[in-house]
Amino acid sequence: MSDRDKPGAERDKPGAERDKPGGGEPASASADAPAKVLGREPLRPPLIKRFYTLAEVTADDGPPHRVLLDGRPVRTPKKQLLAMPSRDLAEAVAAEWAAQGVEINPASMPLTRMVNTTLDGVLGNEDALRDDIAAFAMSDLLCYRAEGPSDLVARQAEAWGPVIAWAEAALGCRFVLGAGLMPVAQPEPNQGKVLAALARYDAFRLTPLHVMTTLTGSALLALATAERALTVDAAWAAAHVDEDFQIGQWGEDEEAITRRARRYAEMSAAARLLALVG
Template structure:
């Protein structure tokens, strides 16, 4: 399209460009035993399948019931944005199961430039707050991994040694596809593999990890005030973090 055509084109609101949500096509939502083990979600008795036509099967009834509750809560239309547990389960099955090595490697890549290793040079109050919150967590991950991690000040990068990253690989290796999916979400949302592992290993709650990941941002807010759009985006991402943590917990629930 030429510049003249672009200028002449009607200014269509963004909401009109969004594909319409699919209509709810079912009445009853139940949980059933899956063939081969695990639990599946049934819509009017028919098993839910992923976009890649895989059965939506999860290992615990607690998680299956929580996912079923998301489907049951839909109104006239099905809104995926209100179904975070379903989304994570589908991502695990369609996107992570066949790519576990790549997903684990991406988590380790975050550890190579982990948020907790990058410290402010100034002001002193921010640097002190980072140290007060992050130093115990860094000591914990070093104790867990048996490796030492280098710190950087300002924006100058540091290269973590291969041994340290291999120890993080060892910490990530035991997780299955669904656990990895949740761990990866928490890592990308916080910018820290260390914080995600601290949540997974019950060193921190998800809320504590979220707060620890936003020390710099909270300091800026206290100094310059709140940006409404940024606050809304942050709240959406916080809810994603809490959903990933809940998904992870439900994978181990009885």
């Protein structure tokens, strides 16, 4: 359940599309793709060369706060100004651009990617993300418990029970727990109560919250992290109780280790974005 792929979890990577360095404003991260040769398509788009010297934030008090590359404002893949409500966030995004080497690697710019997603896809569509997060809460990972073995049952109860208790108190909900894989119907009022709690989350807060929800398979873990009832590490560990139990039984492979590390980095970046927005 932790691998459910909802829209927005790992999409809208910072594009690699930009204008030529000699004119116009730099777009947030893509270059013109080379001509494709049938059967010889590259596995991933080539990285573009760094075309700027200085990455900084506009000097005005703001908000919004914009990132500048050699004095020119950066734009998103959809040509929106890369503008943020928090100077702390803008400084962190500028630091990602400043840290690039000879080439610009979007994979090393998680904050930039999430800001791009917010500006290009979430603004004006906030209710869609709220609905999706609420839908996760109605079939949340934490409500599905193992029937056995007893060690796994105990681990789930220890890691998930306090989060359920927090969510019931914070949201005013009652969550029904079930054993096995059969669907568990949650009380219908829960959805409205979760949506009410999400009403105060604007686009810049909904994006990282949605990322954390899809990475963990749990709206409750994401909300507890956003509300600082859980640390990122505690939420991540809780989301992987089942997986860690299986690893203890059978071991793990290198591919799984690499994938999990990449997803943890995204989770940490999402929590950091929330903290930077304030």
